[in-house]
Amino acid sequence: MNIIIVGCGKVGSTLADQLSSEDNDVTVIDKDYSAVQTLSDKYDIMGIAGSGIDHNILREAGVENADLLIAVTGSDERNLLCCLIAKKAGNCQTIARVRSPEFNHQIHYIKEELGLAMIINPEYAAAQEISRILGFPSAIKIETFAKGRVEILKFRVPIGSVLNDLKISEITTKLRCGEVLVCTVERGEQVTIPDGNFIIKEKDVVSIVASPKKAKQFFKRINIQTNQVKDTIIIGGGKITFYLTDLLLSMGIDVKIIEMNRARCEKLSELLPRATVICGDGVNKELLMEEGLAKADSFVTLTDMDEENILLSLFAKSKNDNMNIITKINSIDFDEVINNLDLDSIIYPKHVTSENIVRFARAMKNSLGSNVETLHHLVDNKVEALEFCIRENAPVLNIPLEKLNLKSDLLIGCINRNGTIITPKGQDMLMLGDTVVVITTNKGLNDIKDILKD
Amino acid sequence: MNYKMIIHMLGQVSLFEAMFMILPLAVSVIYREPDGFAYLATMAACALFGLLSMRIKIKDRTIYVREGLVIVSLSWIILSIFGSLPFFISGDIPHFPDALFETASGFTTTGSSILTDVEALSKSNLFWRSFTHWIGGMGVLVFILAFLPMKAGGAGMRIMRAESPGPSVSKLVPKVKTTAMILYSIYLSLTVFQIILLLCAGTPLFDSLTLTFGSAGTGGFAIKNDSLAGYTGLQQSIVTAAMILFGINFNVYYLLLRKRASQAFRLTEVRVYLAVIAVSVLLITVNVIPMFPSFYEAFHHAAFQVASIITTTGFSTADFNAWPPLSQTILVILMFIGACAGSTGGGIKVSRIILLLKGVRKEILMTCHPRSVKKLKMDGHTVSHEVIRSINAFIIIYAVIFVVSLLIISLDSMDLVTNFTAVAATLNNIGPGLNAVGPCGNFSSFSDLSKFVLMFDMLAGRLELMPMLILFVPSTWKK
Numbered sequence: 041m042n043i044i045i046v047g048c049g050k051v052g053s054t055l056a057d058q059l060s061s062e063d064n065d066v067t068v069i070d071k072d073y074s075a076v077q078t079l080s081d082k083y084d085i086m087g088i089a090g091s092g093i094d095h096n097i098l099r100e101a102g103v104e105n106a107d108l109l110i111a112v113t114g115s116d117e118r119n120l121l122c123c124l125i126a127k128k129a130g131n132c133q134t135i136a137r138v139r140s141p142e143f144n145h146q147i148h149y150i151k152e153e154l155g156l157a158m159i160i161n162p163e164y165a166a167a168q169e170i171s172r173i174l175g176f177p178s179a180i181k182i183e184t185f186a187k188g189r190v191e192i193l194k195f196r197v198p199i200g201s202v203l204n205d206l207k208i209s210e211i212t213t214k215l216r217c218g219e220v221l222v223c224t225v226e227r228g229e230q231v232t233i234p235d236g237n238f239i240i241k242e243k244d245v246v247s248i249v250a251s252p253k254k255a256k257q258f259f260k261r262i263n264i265q266t267n268q269v270k271d272t273i274i275i276g277g278g279k280i281t282f283y284l285t286d287l288l289l290s291m292g293i294d295v296k297i298i299e300m301n302r303a304r305c306e307k308l309s310e311l312l313p314r315a316t317v318i319c320g321d322g323v324n325k326e327l328l329m330e331e332g333l334a335k336a337d338s339f340v341t342l343t344d345m346d347e348e349n350i351l352l353s354l355f356a357k358s359k360n361d362n363m364n365i366i367t368k369i370n371s372i373d374f375d376e377v378i379n380n381l382d383l384d385s386i387i388y389p390k391h392v393t394s395e396n397i398v399r400f401a402r403a404m405k406n407s408l409g410s411n412v413e414t415l416h417h418l419v420d421n422k423v424e425a426l427e428f429c430i431r432e433n434a435p436v437l438n439i440p441l442e443k444l445n446l447k448s449d450l451l452i453g454c455i456n457r458n459g460t461i462i463t464p465k466g467q468d469m470l471m472l473g474d475t476v477v478v479i480t481t482n483k484g485l486n487d488i489k490d491i492l493k494d
Numbered sequence: 495m496n497y498k499m500i501i502h503m504l505g506q507v508s509l510f511e512a513m514f515m516i517l518p519l520a521v522s523v524i525y526r527e528p529d530g531f532a533y534l535a536t537m538a539a540c541a542l543f544g545l546l547s548m549r550i551k552i553k554d555r556t557i558y559v560r561e562g563l564v565i566v567s568l569s570w571i572i573l574s575i576f577g578s579l580p581f582f583i584s585g586d587i588p589h590f591p592d593a594l595f596e597t598a599s600g601f602t603t604t605g606s607s608i609l610t611d612v613e614a615l616s617k618s619n620l621f622w623r624s625f626t627h628w629i630g631g632m633g634v635l636v637f638i639l640a641f642l643p644m645k646a647g648g649a650g651m652r653i654m655r656a657e658s659p660g661p662s663v664s665k666l667v668p669k670v671k672t673t674a675m676i677l678y679s680i681y682l683s684l685t686v687f688q689i690i691l692l693l694c695a696g697t698p699l700f701d702s703l704t705l706t707f708g709s710a711g712t713g714g715f716a717i718k719n720d721s722l723a724g725y726t727g728l729q730q731s732i733v734t735a736a737m738i739l740f741g742i743n744f745n746v747y748y749l750l751l752r753k754r755a756s757q758a759f760r761l762t763e764v765r766v767y768l769a770v771i772a773v774s775v776l777l778i779t780v781n782v783i784p785m786f787p788s789f790y791e792a793f794h795h796a797a798f799q800v801a802s803i804i805t806t807t808g809f810s811t812a813d814f815n816a817w818p819p820l821s822q823t824i825l826v827i828l829m830f831i832g833a834c835a836g837s838t839g840g841g842i843k844v845s846r847i848i849l850l851l852k853g854v855r856k857e858i859l860m861t862c863h864p865r866s867v868k869k870l871k872m873d874g875h876t877v878s879h880e881v882i883r884s885i886n887a888f889i890i891i892y893a894v895i896f897v898v899s900l901l902i903i904s905l906d907s908m909d910l911v912t913n914f915t916a917v918a919a920t921l922n923n924i925g926p927g928l929n930a931v932g933p934c935g936n937f938s939s940f941s942d943l944s945k946f947v948l949m950f951d952m953l954a955g956r957l958e959l960m961p962m963l964i965l966f967v968p969s970t971w972k973k
Binding site: 042060065066067073074077080081084085086089090 | 559650651652664665667668669670671672875878880
């Protein structure tokens, strides 16, 4: 697929990395010559220095033959205009990043009227992600498949848990819970797609596939509470806070926002009359304790400084171990170090944005002949979970799973047959019309036939 | 420094060289020459080195700029060493530094020879000697990038940039692999086209092949002692046209293929290149009219020599050593200008010269209006400061290498014109110079030390200086 990315910021470069490694022809445009140069040196893409709203530059980037244009520059208006020009010049699909809350309530109107395929608001997407975690707090991260009927839940095995030193094949019998499929285990920097003989240790980060009901049962057995949180404290009053508070209030969760800037506080309390807005420094220990940090159900750090967010979360963790803590991190360069800290959930807004866009690009490729229904990145891009639809002529049709010659590091997570979720065993077969979730460290699977060895 | 990855790439290069040697081997079979065994032995050596290096397990496949440059320069050195073995083993060039000089001169598309009697070589050696030009013209690593099934990532671009000539190498399409493939397809089609034309003009097959390899890579090894003087006017004209075409930026052909002719002909570099050729031909024609029976003859030979020198090929149809000083001076200046960036030619490159001159004009303007702000533009685009800086650095390094080489080879007590043009001819990948190294002379009278210096110049010239220089920086080799 021919893809043009306008804007070489963090999202732009993540997209360039991801999309070019998936065998797309990627061209990036940015006004900054050196940004373009660095990026085209790093990845197998073409770079053009110039303005993305210049028709000539877009033509030079091959907009006539492009399938998709993604505008992720810093300016909303620029992104929208760029998409408009591209649409007229090349009739390609367009995605714009639009982040200003001004546009938020008319986003659908803009999208329809300007003929955009997708508008992504990074802050809103991040807020959605956080609200989902708070709705089901024990799981560190949740991805849904089969229109919400299957979830992949990622959690860290607590110290002293019953899961410690347990063989995966023994989980169902020992815990007397329903079928739960362990799909990935992260230990330090290493990611494994385990088999039945794998032994889980404490502090491992485990992803499981299960229907929501079975998942609830499983978490009850391993003593992790699964109820929605009752209240939350948010540090920092930025755009994510605004969207998040709106979402949480509608879920019936009490929100307390701590923000330093007086004017911003007033604005927030005007926009969100049901939230408690506190004007004060979030990095003030006394203030935090005074506002009930020790008794809060959850704690979200959303300041602009990664270091502050990490310190605050670690402090909160030390004061109240049962609390759900979510940390926002902007920089993705040091994720290995950050993952080693005992932080519960981490949100990378840039990742959330690029993931949504990559998902769209994949879905587009899908219509060009591939079969991926949905795609999720599980362990910061190291593992992918893909949902495929089984069509006619699929080489895996009606063959027991144990007889399939599957690629290594690949696992069939679940089968959705007319709405019933099946946790697959050796004798199960894939039938026409099923959708399957495949979990793998192999990248760039495009079709269900790619799960087989060549 | 990722040594394992470097050795891995070098192994691949030597495997490809073994593959290329199938052609001279076939020639030796056709002409029933015993030299075939020299090629078999060399192929075995290449394959052994290649397969051994493939056995190294590589965990980390990252190539940074440093590794990219080192891979390129070492590849070319390895190519030259393995490539020289057949000459040495077969006994056609018994002195090893000579064999190495001849091969380095071949791969770098220089065309400077140490042979006093070219015609004494066996057919297979003559073929290999010319074929090295063709391989070196577009580059071996570009070939590997085009045909090897590997995910190059950004590393591919680094290698390609180091191997392809020009101040700012850009891709034709987003993928390195596809770009390399397109370049080689253009190169191959032009080559085949020239072979067919030469065959139609009545040239024997062996001569058409070797002449085409020589002009396609803008190399300059001929298979006759008098270079191209013995061929008919028509054959010479075909080679003239071919040389000029191979000296044009290959982007032009790509644009033509994409039916964007207007854009192709608007490229400043190509226009200036053609203009320089036209003016030089005109001046030299007028200057040499007294030496030839007719105006047409004078024009014909002037055109051939100008095309041969500016594209840095180095064929000759006439001994320009005997031409008047004006003509000689023009030819020496053309040596430095060189062909277009992104072609198979060498030299400083027309685009660099254009930008340098534009820079000079800007500087002069700045002296008159110290507060004026001016950006250099080329083909409607602003040229970034980085590019200008790298061109300035290029010229300085170029001058330093030139002076140092000149100083070392003057130990051989040849005359200044010989020494000066010998360095110019090797550093710009041309071939013949003037006086003792003129079209009728050769490089055999230099000492071994001078030969190694000139070999370095050839490689440095072909790889645009940096990759060769980085070998001498100690921090390059730190783990």
